[in-house]
Amino acid sequence: MLTVRAPATSANLGSGFDVFGVALGRPADVIRVERADRTTIDVRGVGSEYIPEDPEKNTVGAVAEALDAPAHITIDKGVRPASGLGSSAASAAAAAVGLNELYDRGLSREELVPIAAEGEAVVSGTAHADNVAPSIIGGFTIAREDGVTGIDAAIPLVAVLPEIVVSTRDARRVVPETATVEQLVETVANAATLTAGMARNDPRLVGRGMGDSVVTPARAKLIDGYNEVCTAAMAAGAAGVTISGAGPTVIAACTDHDRRRVANAMLDAFEDRGTDARAYQTRVGRGAEVFDS
Ligand SMILES: Nc1ncnc2c1ncn2[C@@H]1O[C@H](COP(=O)(O)OP(=O)(O)OP(=O)(O)O)[C@@H](O)[C@H]1O
Numbered sequence: 001m002l003t004v005r006a007p008a009t010s011a012n013l014g015s016g017f018d019v020f021g022v023a024l025g026r027p028a029d030v031i032r033v034e035r036a037d038r039t040t041i042d043v044r045g046v047g048s049e050y051i052p053e054d055p056e057k058n059t060v061g062a063v064a065e066a067l068d069a070p071a072h073i074t075i076d077k078g079v080r081p082a083s084g085l086g087s088s089a090a091s092a093a094a095a096a097v098g099l100n101e102l103y104d105r106g107l108s109r110e111e112l113v114p115i116a117a118e119g120e121a122v123v124s125g126t127a128h129a130d131n132v133a134p135s136i137i138g139g140f141t142i143a144r145e146d147g148v149t150g151i152d153a154a155i156p157l158v159a160v161l162p163e164i165v166v167s168t169r170d171a172r173r174v175v176p177e178t179a180t181v182e183q184l185v186e187t188v189a190n191a192a193t194l195t196a197g198m199a200r201n202d203p204r205l206v207g208r209g210m211g212d213s214v215v216t217p218a219r220a221k222l223i224d225g226y227n228e229v230c231t232a233a234m235a236a237g238a239a240g241v242t243i244s245g246a247g248p249t250v251i252a253a254c255t256d257h258d259r260r261r262v263a264n265a266m267l268d269a270f271e272d273r274g275t276d277a278r279a280y281q282t283r284v285g286r287g288a289e290v291f292d293s
């Protein structure tokens with residue numbers, strides 16, 4: 001039997017829609033995998049009542065199928081589903097890493113990314129890899145159809161999860177189908193700035209590169225109080241703020257010095273709208289870790 005911890009992740013980071021992702025220091029899912037003749041799944045922890053145990057509907061079932069690695073899989077959810085923190089991806093990433101080792105499949109972490117992405121297809125309809133890549137590899141990742149590039153970084157972050165549910169499937173329906181050339185130029189400038197910021201471990205550059213005038217404004221309408229929370233975060237010293245994944249989590253990049261103040265300002269802004277929320281004061285962190293049990 002093996003135990004695997006796979007972290008929550010934040011995809012997009014504004015300018016990198018469906019491409020950029022970061023592993024977060026916390027929260028995380030922990031799964032246990034044990035060889036079996038057929039795959040069975042037990043789910044407990046945060047939001048487990050909303051997560052199917054049917055292997056055809058759970059992301060870990062698709063991963064076990066793709067690796068031809070049937071197992072009894074126990075999932076201890078630390079990442080709330082429909083959070084924008086890569087909940088479904090954390091389980092898929094943990095399963096890919098754990099089952100690869102349990103069955104000695106010998107695949108590299110990079111090779112496991114498209115396999116874990118098959119799990120994402122089960123819940124959102126597309127096999128996007130921007131959450132599973134950082135959950136497996138760690139750090140900041142650039143996920144392309146032809147592979148993943150990773151950069152180690154340790155940027156301080158605040159991720160604030162309000163008591164609102166936004167499903168990825170719904171949030172993908174509001175993504176605009178077209179963009180202007182001006183928006184394209186702005187997106188390239190922001191994405192390049194953010195990537196340079198990750199390479200230099202510079203929160204100010206990362207924050208500047210989080211701007212996005214295409215996808216984020218369309219999705220902001222699904223998060224009551226989004227604009228007020230962003231304004232509060234920036235006033236408290238954040239370098240940049242955007243929607244985490246498909247939302248409703250809002251994520252800010254900042255310095256270590258400003259992190260607590262930014263977190264409190266964002267929580268207060270949600271509270272002013274009558275919305276309960278919890279803040280994770282964290283940073284870009286490690287990928288999935290395996291423990292013998
Ligand atoms: N192992 C799993 N963990 C969490 N959710 C799962 C799992 N398997 C299936 N699901 C389903 O996936 C949906 C949540 O996935 P969704 O992609 O909407 O949220 P998320 O993973 O938190 O967000 P995001 O991808 O935006 O960061 C729920 O309907 C849930 O029932």
Ligand SMILES: N[C@@H](CCO)C(=O)O
Binds near residue numbers: 018019131168
């Ligand atoms: N890139 C994805 C991440 C959520 O799974 C999206 O924003 O829809």
